[in-house]
Amino acid sequence: MSSSSGKPASDSRLQILHAAAGCFMERGFHATSIDHVAHRLGATKGIVYHHYQSKMDLFFDVYRVGMTALLSAVSVARQGPGRGLASVRAMLEAHAMAMFEFHAFENVVAQGVQLHRFSAMTPSQRESFDELVASRDRLEQMYKEEVEMAQSAGTVRADLDVSIAVKTILGGVHWSVIWWRPEADEGLQARHQLAQKMVDVLLHGLEPR
Amino acid sequence: MSSSSGKPASDSRLQILHAAAGCFMERGFHATSIDHVAHRLGATKGIVYHHYQSKMDLFFDVYRVGMTALLSAVSVARQGPGRGLASVRAMLEAHAMAMFEFHAFENVVAQGVQLHRFSAMTPSQRESFDELVASRDRLEQMYKEEVEMAQSAGTVRADLDVSIAVKTILGGVHWSVIWWRPEADEGLQARHQLAQKMVDVLLHGLEPR
DNA sequence: GTCTATATGGTGATAGAC
DNA sequence: GTCTATCACCATATAGAC
Numbered sequence: 001m002s003s004s005s006g007k008p009a010s011d012s013r014l015q016i017l018h019a020a021a022g023c024f025m026e027r028g029f030h031a032t033s034i035d036h037v038a039h040r041l042g043a044t045k046g047i048v049y050h051h052y053q054s055k056m057d058l059f060f061d062v063y064r065v066g067m068t069a070l071l072s073a074v075s076v077a078r079q080g081p082g083r084g085l086a087s088v089r090a091m092l093e094a095h096a097m098a099m100f101e102f103h104a105f106e107n108v109v110a111q112g113v114q115l116h117r118f119s120a121m122t123p124s125q126r127e128s129f130d131e132l133v134a135s136r137d138r139l140e141q142m143y144k145e146e147v148e149m150a151q152s153a154g155t156v157r158a159d160l161d162v163s164i165a166v167k168t169i170l171g172g173v174h175w176s177v178i179w180w181r182p183e184a185d186e187g188l189q190a191r192h193q194l195a196q197k198m199v200d201v202l203l204h205g206l207e208p209r
Numbered sequence: 210m211s212s213s214s215g216k217p218a219s220d221s222r223l224q225i226l227h228a229a230a231g232c233f234m235e236r237g238f239h240a241t242s243i244d245h246v247a248h249r250l251g252a253t254k255g256i257v258y259h260h261y262q263s264k265m266d267l268f269f270d271v272y273r274v275g276m277t278a279l280l281s282a283v284s285v286a287r288q289g290p291g292r293g294l295a296s297v298r299a300m301l302e303a304h305a306m307a308m309f310e311f312h313a314f315e316n317v318v319a320q321g322v323q324l325h326r327f328s329a330m331t332p333s334q335r336e337s338f339d340e341l342v343a344s345r346d347r348l349e350q351m352y353k354e355e356v357e358m359a360q361s362a363g364t365v366r367a368d369l370d371v372s373i374a375v376k377t378i379l380g381g382v383h384w385s386v387i388w389w390r391p392e393a394d395e396g397l398q399a400r401h402q403l404a405q406k407m408v409d410v411l412l413h414g415l416e417p418r
Numbered sequence: 419g420t421c422t423a424t425a426t427g428g429t430g431a432t433a434g435a436c
Numbered sequence: 437g438t439c440t441a442t443c444a445c446c447a448t449a450t451a452g453a454c
Contacts, residue, residue: 033447034447049448049449054448054449
């Protein structure tokens with residue numbers, strides 16, 4: 001995982017990243033102070049500013065880790081053996097699993113979607129911001145393409161507005177940052193079962209077949 | 210629509226409420242200053258503090274309006290003629306329509322779900338907070354009950370984990386605060402079509418029948 | 419690398435004139 | 437009811453010792 005400046009992530013940077021993700025998740029970006037992050041590290045804010053130029057850069061790095069985890073999980077699943085609807089299913093299951101595994105980071109990703117352009121950004125931050133928006137679009141695009149291919153193959157309904165369908169389905173997966181709690185499903189197996197149940201609802205709906 | 214203190218909503222209160230909802234949506238609760246709200250009103254913050262004791266009380270009132278709109282829309286739809294799956298469909302369509310109509314307020318509701326208990330609350334604010342949590346649970350409960358009834362009637366699959374299914378489906382509806390933009394679907398009819406397409410995906414999934 | 423100041427600015431909330 | 441002025445506080449970010 002590389003930072004915005006292309007430097008490899010040092011050990012202390014990773015620790016800061018995890019502390020920040022936890023704080024941002026619990027209190028939100030604006031309500032989190034650098035002192036909060038430092039306190040969670042058991043240190044002072046000098047160390048944070050030694051590794052990150054600003055709070056926003058820190059936020060961007062947390063976002064980047066979360067989004068990279070999603071993109072990576074989904075594209076690996078996409079390249080698996082499945083085709084058509086089976087491929088979409090594999091993507092969604094991997095997606096949901098990543099939502100659980102990187103829970104704090106994905107919570108921050110969800111906040112980042114809402115991040116406005118009001119706060120002043122340096123050119124470098126602006127670049128990071130644009131990159132994040134692009135990565136978000138890329139994720140959605142992967143799903144759209146796969147659903148369209150499945151439509152051609154006849155394993156997904158042809159009468160579907162793909163854009164709306166994908167947005168709605170991804171909403172079902174992403175919203176889990178709101179209600180899912182790590183304490184509830186600790187084992188990998190429990191998480192996988194949950195992911196399967198969620199994806200099952202999204203692919204088949206409520207109606208009996 | 211009544212405020213937390215039970216007073217009827219005056220005209221100026223309503224204006225403040227709308228301005229606050231817009232600001233909270235655009236910048237988030239913590240990044241919004243009372244000056245921002247006042248500026249959107251074309252006034253100064255004296256007027257805001259004349260009507261609301263604190264920023265958090267203002268937030269709670271915005272949240273309350275948004276949540277009341279959802280509860281009201283969904284429970285009216287529930288009491289309609291439909292039964293079983295048709296009733297769930299009517300609830301979801303009304304739900305989605307309310308998400309659009311009260312877009313700014315529902316955006317704040319989504320933020321409120323994340324609102325932490327860290328910030329100090331007065332006993333009265335604490336009471337509001339608990340009431341909001343309860344209203345959120347009530348909304349989910351309405352869906353769970355209706356889905357279970359539909360299961361008994363055989364119009365919804367019996368093999369479904371109702372709690373997970375409802376959370377996932379509501380995620381699909383609620384996430385629209387993230388991607389939906391008022392400019393895109395101005396007419397009531399365009400909105401209704403969008404709502405129907407979203408609900409169609411949630412009830413039937415992707416697979417052809 | 420990590421710490422302790424501290425500069426600097428913004429924000430919630432209040433006081434009090436009109 | 438609405439304004440101006442102001443207080444008290446907190447948070448970002450920096451400087452500089454060790």
